[in-house]
Every structure is written in C-alpha cells, then in structure tokens.
Amino acid sequence: MQAVLWSVLKLLIVLTFILLNAMLLIWLERKVSAWIQLRLGPMRVGRPQGWAQSIADVLKLLFKEDIVPSRVDKVLFVLGPIIAFMPALMVWAVIPFGPNFVSADLNIGVLYIAAIGSIGLMSIFTGGWGSNNKWSLISAMRSAAQLFSYEVPLVLALIGVVMLAGSLSLTDIIRAQQETAWYILYQPLGFLVFLIAGIAEVNRTPFDLSEAESELVAGWHVEYSGLRWAMYFLAEYGNLLALSALAATLFLGGWTAPFGLDFIPPFVWFLLKTYLFVFVAMWIRWTFPRVRIDQLMDLSWKFLIPVALLNIALTGIGITIFS
Amino acid sequence: MEGFFDVGLYLILGAAFPLIAVGFAALLRPSNPDPDKLSIYECGVDPYGDARVRFHIRYYIFALMFVIFDVETVFMYPWAALFKDLGAFALVEMLIFIGLLVLALIYAWKERVLRWI
Numbered sequence: 001m002q003a004v005l006w007s008v009l010k011l012l013i014v015l016t017f018i019l020l021n022a023m024l025l026i027w028l029e030r031k032v033s034a035w036i037q038l039r040l041g042p043m044r045v046g047r048p049q050g051w052a053q054s055i056a057d058v059l060k061l062l063f064k065e066d067i068v069p070s071r072v073d074k075v076l077f078v079l080g081p082i083i084a085f086m087p088a089l090m091v092w093a094v095i096p097f098g099p100n101f102v103s104a105d106l107n108i109g110v111l112y113i114a115a116i117g118s119i120g121l122m123s124i125f126t127g128g129w130g131s132n133n134k135w136s137l138i139s140a141m142r143s144a145a146q147l148f149s150y151e152v153p154l155v156l157a158l159i160g161v162v163m164l165a166g167s168l169s170l171t172d173i174i175r176a177q178q179e180t181a182w183y184i185l186y187q188p189l190g191f192l193v194f195l196i197a198g199i200a201e202v203n204r205t206p207f208d209l210s211e212a213e214s215e216l217v218a219g220w221h222v223e224y225s226g227l228r229w230a231m232y233f234l235a236e237y238g239n240l241l242a243l244s245a246l247a248a249t250l251f252l253g254g255w256t257a258p259f260g261l262d263f264i265p266p267f268v269w270f271l272l273k274t275y276l277f278v279f280v281a282m283w284i285r286w287t288f289p290r291v292r293i294d295q296l297m298d299l300s301w302k303f304l305i306p307v308a309l310l311n312i313a314l315t316g317i318g319i320t321i322f323s
Numbered sequence: 324m325e326g327f328f329d330v331g332l333y334l335i336l337g338a339a340f341p342l343i344a345v346g347f348a349a350l351l352r353p354s355n356p357d358p359d360k361l362s363i364y365e366c367g368v369d370p371y372g373d374a375r376v377r378f379h380i381r382y383y384i385f386a387l388m389f390v391i392f393d394v395e396t397v398f399m400y401p402w403a404a405l406f407k408d409l410g411a412f413a414l415v416e417m418l419i420f421i422g423l424l425v426l427a428l429i430y431a432w433k434e435r436v437l438r439w440i
Contacts, residue, residue: 007329011336062348070361071370081345086337093326093333103333104326111400112330133363134374145382148389155396162403222364227348231341294439297385301437305392305428309421312399316414319407 010103014092022237023054029282036286064226069132072223076130081224081231084123087116088238095245096171098255098266109170110162113246114155117201120239121147124203124210127232128220139219142293143210146200149300150207154197156308160190160315161250174254182258184251186318189311191251193304198247199281200300202239206288209296244277245270252276384436395424 027042031049034041046052068077094109096102106112121144128140161183162168165176177183184191200207211219221232248254252273255266291299363370402409402417431437 007332011329011332015336015340063352064348065353065355066345066348067356067360069363070358071363082338082341085341086334089337089340090330090333093330104329106326106330111397129375131363132374134365137374137376141378141382145385148385152389152392152396155393156399159396159399159403162400163406166404166407168400168404217364217366226352227345228341231344297437297439301388301428302432306425309425312403313418313421316406316417320411320414323407 007103010101014103015089017097018089018092018238018241019234021241022234023058025237025241025278026057026233027051027054028278029285032279032282033286036283058230061227061230066226066228067223069223072132073130076126077223078228080123080127080130080220081228081235082123083119083126084235085231085238087119087123088235088242090116091239091242091246094170095242095249096174096254097270101267102171105169105171108168110158110168110173110250114151114158117154117239118147118151120201120235123232123235124220127224131220131223133222135216135218135222136220139210139212139216143203143220145293146203146207146209146296149297150197150200150304153193153300153304153308154201156305156312157190157194157197158250160187160311163312163315163319170249170254173250174256177253178256182251182253187251187311187315189307189314191247193308193311194247194251195280197300197304198243199284200296202236202243202281204240204281205285206291207296208290209293212290240278240281241274244274244281247277248273381439388431388436391427392424395420 027050030053031041033039042050042053044050045056068074091113093103094106094112096105124143124147125140128136128143131137161173164180164183164186165173167173167176173183180186203210210216216222221229224232248270254273255270257264257266257269363374365371398420399417402413406413
C-alpha cells in the first residue's frame, strides 16, 4: 500500500514538474526569441520581465469558448488532444531526476522511450484527419512523412549509447557514464544525429513543416480552441523538455556532477543540463529558416541514416579494439 | 515486469488529465454556438467540398521504407545491449547486417524512391 502511495506521489510530482516547466518554457521561448530579434518580449504582465505572462495565458485559455465545428469527426477530434498528452507524460516515467528519483527504472528504458515517442505522430494525424480541414490534413500528411523519416535516425543514434553502456536502462547508462566519461565524447556523431533528428521529432523550426504558420495557417490544430488546443501546446513543450532531458541523460551524464562539484545537488545538475539543450533548441529555432520538404526528406534518408549506420559500425569496431 | 505498474499509472493519468482539464473548463467557459462559428476555417470563404481527398502515392512509399527500416532497427537493440559480452564475431555479423541495410538504401536511392517531387 505504501509503495502504491509513493508511486502516485511521484507521478503527481512529475506532472506538476511538467506543467510548471511548460509554462516556464513558453515564457522563455518568447523572451529568447525577443532577445535574438532585438525586441523586449512580454514585459507588462508581472514585473520584472513579464514573468506572469504564461499564467495569464493559461487563464485566458481556460475561459475560451470550446468550438467543435459541425462537420468534424467528433470522436477523432476529441481523441486528438488526449493522445497528444499521453505520450508527453508517459516518457517521463523512465527519466531519472536524481539517484533516487525515477518512477519506473525499466530494463528496456531506451526502447520504451523510442516506442512512446512515436505515438505523438498519432495525435497529429488524429487531430488533422478529424478536423476535416484542408490545412489540417495537409499538415497531418506532411508530419506523418516527416516523423516517419526522422524516427529511424533517432532510434539508430541511440544504439551507439546502448552499445557503450551495455544496458537499456537509463539509470545504468548514467552509472556507466559516471565510471568512464560523458558519452558525448565517445559519440559525437551519434549526438549530432540525435540532436538533429530530435528537433525534427518535436516539430520545431527548421523542421516545423507541419505547423508552418506562413503556408498552413497553424497546421493540424487550426480547428482547435481553448483547453483542447492547450493540450497540444502542452504536449509540444512537454516533448521538447523530455527530449532535452533525454539528451542530458544519455550524452551528458544526467544528474551526475562534473569536475567533482558534488556539493550541488543532483536534481540541480539535471535541470541545468536539460535547460542547456532547451536553450540550444530555441537558439536553433530562432536562427534558421524553415527547410523545404524535399530537403527535409533528403537530410534524413541520404545523410542522417547513413551517418547513423556508420556511427554504429565505428562504435562496434572501437569497442572491440579497445576492450 | 517490475516498474510497469508505474507506467500504467502514467497511462491512466495521461488520459485522465486532458479530460479533467477540459471538463473543468466547461464549467467556466461560455458557449454560444452559431452556424458561421461552427464552420470549418478556410480563410473566410465557405468551405468547398470535403477535406479528405486523395493523396499522392509518395507518402505511402516513404511509409513503406519506414516500416522496413524501423523493424531492422529493433533487431539491433538486443544485439547492442549484449554487444560487450558477444565479442568480435557478433561485430562481424552486425557489420554484414548493416552492409545489407546500406545496400538496400543505395538501391532505393538509385530507383528514385527517396526522391520527393
């Protein structure tokens, strides 16, 4: 009974963590974009620096009318946001926040993340198809093609890490890095492929062809409003945060402290490393223009997949020679 | 199977949270539907026809390519997790497997499957 309560408590802590961080990320995104474009960004709601902007946004969304257009497929339309939020939360089950804080240290952790991560596509397609809107459907088809293509290099890039650690459990991978060194040093190619494919998987510029405001209005969530729309948005930022946390865990040693700086608690290190990747993702988003769809497919199939396969071969040869 | 109980809890809350949130908002938000508001957005004009039309075959071809490659990646995971215990023989085997994958990719490339027109 106590174990069950502890599980539920952990789950609620993780949920709160995601909700708070998603709000923080939305504010941060606007501040970083403003900073890169020499603007001020939100300044009025909450001083200093408009910190309460996201709270105001949530309240606004809460009081918005929920419009379900008359010609949509109601079942799919309602299911879309739910399927979007589920994987965004479920990924966090295996991510270790600290040495003693992980909900489920599955022995197939990496595979679990790869499996759960690809469910996000279903939500985009469900919403896009259910909306019965031309923009939404084009967006859903595009994002299906995009996520198909980038799922493969993402999953291939993780194999190098698994080979080095000899385990699929995320906690074991962190322990293995503690004994040797951060895997970004052993896996520079794998890290590069992971970063590019990961940014494509969370649909961010320069790979936001499915959202593309300037051509598809907003993509698959054109017809959504109020909290249903907010669920898609929450899932998007939840996924960005999960991707960053995953990059920090697999390539930067997760919660372990570098250079013997042990007096700073593990959770703080986890947050610092995660936010480093969040910042890099935002930096990329506000610096690069959107790629064309043929360039997008070429990058995945003709560059990332061969490089990822080469990385696996090199890692295998390297381990065999040096061990 | 340890840990899957927690994953089940995540699954349940993941489905319940959006329902609770939307249900809670239903108590607060206004609801004044009218036919124009409930029409599909199409840049302001009346929607023309149904959105679900035929799509180009290239999406299907890429989906096929994805299925082939994704299944093959899953084969690599057990090998990667046990690689250190298996030694050089397993490496040669996997290099042959990767070589076949690359051959298939080159073939698809030459056959212009990977071209997005």
